[in-house]
Amino acid sequence: MFSLASVATMSACIFLFGIFFCIIQNFQYMVKTAEQNVAVTVFFEKDLPQEQMDAIGEKILARDEVSDIHFVSADETWEAYQKIYFEERPELAEGFAEDNPLANHAHYEIYLTDVALQGSLVEYLESVEGIRKVNKSAEIADILTNFNMLIAYVSVAIIILLLCVSVFLISNTVTIGIAVRKEEIAIMKLIGATNSFVKAPFVVEGILIGLIGASIPLGLLYYLYTRLTQYVAGEFNILTGLLQFLSVDEMFRILLPVGLALGVGIGFFGSFFTLRKHLKV
Amino acid sequence: MIDLQNVTKAYSTGVQALNGITLHIDKGEFVFIVGDSGSGKSTLIKLLLKELDPTSGTIKVNGVNLNKMKRRAVPKYRRKLGVVFQDFRLLKDRNVYENIAFAQRVVITPSKQIRKNVPMMLSLVGLAEKYKSYPKQLSGGEQQRVALARALVNQPNILLADEPTGNLDPKNSKEIMKLLETINERGTTVVVVTHNQEIVDQMKKRVVAMHRGVIISDERKAGYTQHEN
Numbered sequence: 001m002f003s004l005a006s007v008a009t010m011s012a013c014i015f016l017f018g019i020f021f022c023i024i025q026n027f028q029y030m031v032k033t034a035e036q037n038v039a040v041t042v043f044f045e046k047d048l049p050q051e052q053m054d055a056i057g058e059k060i061l062a063r064d065e066v067s068d069i070h071f072v073s074a075d076e077t078w079e080a081y082q083k084i085y086f087e088e089r090p091e092l093a094e095g096f097a098e099d100n101p102l103a104n105h106a107h108y109e110i111y112l113t114d115v116a117l118q119g120s121l122v123e124y125l126e127s128v129e130g131i132r133k134v135n136k137s138a139e140i141a142d143i144l145t146n147f148n149m150l151i152a153y154v155s156v157a158i159i160i161l162l163l164c165v166s167v168f169l170i171s172n173t174v175t176i177g178i179a180v181r182k183e184e185i186a187i188m189k190l191i192g193a194t195n196s197f198v199k200a201p202f203v204v205e206g207i208l209i210g211l212i213g214a215s216i217p218l219g220l221l222y223y224l225y226t227r228l229t230q231y232v233a234g235e236f237n238i239l240t241g242l243l244q245f246l247s248v249d250e251m252f253r254i255l256l257p258v259g260l261a262l263g264v265g266i267g268f269f270g271s272f273f274t275l276r277k278h279l280k281v
Numbered sequence: 282m283i284d285l286q287n288v289t290k291a292y293s294t295g296v297q298a299l300n301g302i303t304l305h306i307d308k309g310e311f312v313f314i315v316g317d318s319g320s321g322k323s324t325l326i327k328l329l330l331k332e333l334d335p336t337s338g339t340i341k342v343n344g345v346n347l348n349k350m351k352r353r354a355v356p357k358y359r360r361k362l363g364v365v366f367q368d369f370r371l372l373k374d375r376n377v378y379e380n381i382a383f384a385q386r387v388v389i390t391p392s393k394q395i396r397k398n399v400p401m402m403l404s405l406v407g408l409a410e411k412y413k414s415y416p417k418q419l420s421g422g423e424q425q426r427v428a429l430a431r432a433l434v435n436q437p438n439i440l441l442a443d444e445p446t447g448n449l450d451p452k453n454s455k456e457i458m459k460l461l462e463t464i465n466e467r468g469t470t471v472v473v474v475t476h477n478q479e480i481v482d483q484m485k486k487r488v489v490a491m492h493r494g495v496i497i498s499d500e501r502k503a504g505y506t507q508h509e510n
């Protein structure tokens with residue numbers, strides 16, 4: 001009877017864990033996606049020959065911080081500029097005719113593997129010969145990094161708390177189980193049962209509680225997560241560019257083994273250490 | 282085989298249950314331990330099983346000093362003993378068959394062996410038909426016989442029986458004692474605690490009499506001696 005209660009509470013704990021896990025995973029995924037749009041821009045010294053620009057580009061791409069690099073020539077820069085500022089009145093741009101006013105604005109857009117690395121990359125870029133100016137997006141990088149850290153800390157704290165609660169519950173179940181079966185255990189011992197023989201059923205019980213207590217919430221989460229992502233995709237499709245959810249399969253590729261291992265692990269260690277405490281012969 | 286030197290046992294309540302017991306029992310012996318209620322007989326059995334540790338003195342069984350035995354070695358030691366407890370100590374939530382099979386599982390016996398041994402033991406103690414009954418559905422005497430079957434199923438080399446006939450009628454008591462005698466003849470050392478004067482008188486075995494935690498007489502092929510006090 002009591003194990004039913006602990007399966008229920010265990011389920012609740014793993015359910016909460018799963019929810020937090022999903023939120024964290026999705027946040028990180030969104031942050032990662034956002035990071036990919038944060039670029040460092042470098043401009044070159046006046047009249048730097050194309051070969052030298054290419055050489056610099058290769059050096060930059062070889063850096064660990066860099067995920068991708070994109071060359072924008074002076075003409076392309078001018079075209080993009082025209083599109084933004086002279087869209088309505090193209091005749092104004094005509095005045096420049098063949099003369100590119102942004103002739104010295106060929107540049108690289110550099111995409112980072114991790115925004116947190118922006119500082120070190122910028123430092124490096126500023127030391128490179130032939131580079132005139134480095135534009136960075138400092139605020140976005142800082143905000144994203146800090147936000148990421150905050151989420152990580154909060155989630156670790158919550159998960160540790162949930163784990164402690166679960167271990168306590170299993171431990172309680174086992175303690176009560178030992179009390180109820182005290183006489184039986186005493187008899188087993190007197191007819192020559194080893195400690196591990198006596199312990200085995202309790203450990204098995206703990207692991208089973210963990211396994212069942214993990215399977216129920218994981219199943220539920222799978223269903224709910226599928227429904228939620230479908231709902232969001234359907235109702236807020238304007239936002240889908242912004243709210244990039246991990247697919248249910250991607251999510252459960254990690255959550256399923258982690259959740260099960262957690263349940264079994266809590267069940268095993270919870271009962272194992274409680275037994276060590278209460279079953280001294 | 283069993284060797285007690287100046288053994289005393291005081292319970293935490295202050296009761297001095299044993300007060301300097303020196304006793305030697307050889308391999309293959311059949312020994313009755315008699316004495317009035319509270320004289321320390323059950324305490325002696327519990328010390329031999331290492332359910333309790335003596336307050337002072339040494340106990341050696343099969344040449345091993347129980348005081349110095351490591352905790353981990355205790356289960357293995359107990360497997361060589363068969364014990365019938367005065368209060369039976371059967372598992373209430375298991376039937377007769379399971380209670381006896383349980384003793385075999387504890388010592389990791391193959392289930393094929395168990396299926397063979399358990400019915401054999403049950404017919405030996407005359408309970409073949411009641412194998413499905415639960416302890417509370419049995420009479421005191423029947424429970425006692427289940428306890429005896431459990432004690433014997435692992436073929437111990439020492440059998441300790443605390444009042445194995447306490448709840449039996451004279452006829453059944455005699456049968457059980459005959460059974461113990463047969464087991465003894467096959468080489469098992471048997472120590473029986475009993476109040477049954479008639480049986481002790483008839484069987485002409487060694488009789489150790491206790492009173493208030495000391496041995497007051499130890500005679501071979503004796504009858505039950507009534508010690509007035």
Ligand SMILES: Nc1ncnc2c1ncn2[C@@H]1O[C@H](COP(=O)(O)OP(=O)(O)OP(=O)(O)O)[C@@H](O)[C@H]1O
Pocket residue numbers: 292293294296297298316317318319320321322323324325367
């Ligand atoms: N667990 C215990 N705690 C405290 N005192 C105990 C305990 N067990 C037994 N005693 C006391 O130790 C003394 C010896 O008890 P023991 O059970 O050995 O007697 P016994 O000879 O087996 O008696 P009986 O013939 O009635 O079974 C008694 O005075 C009893 O009250």
Ligand SMILES: [Mg+2]
Pocket residue numbers: 322323324367443
């Ligand atoms: Mg007694």
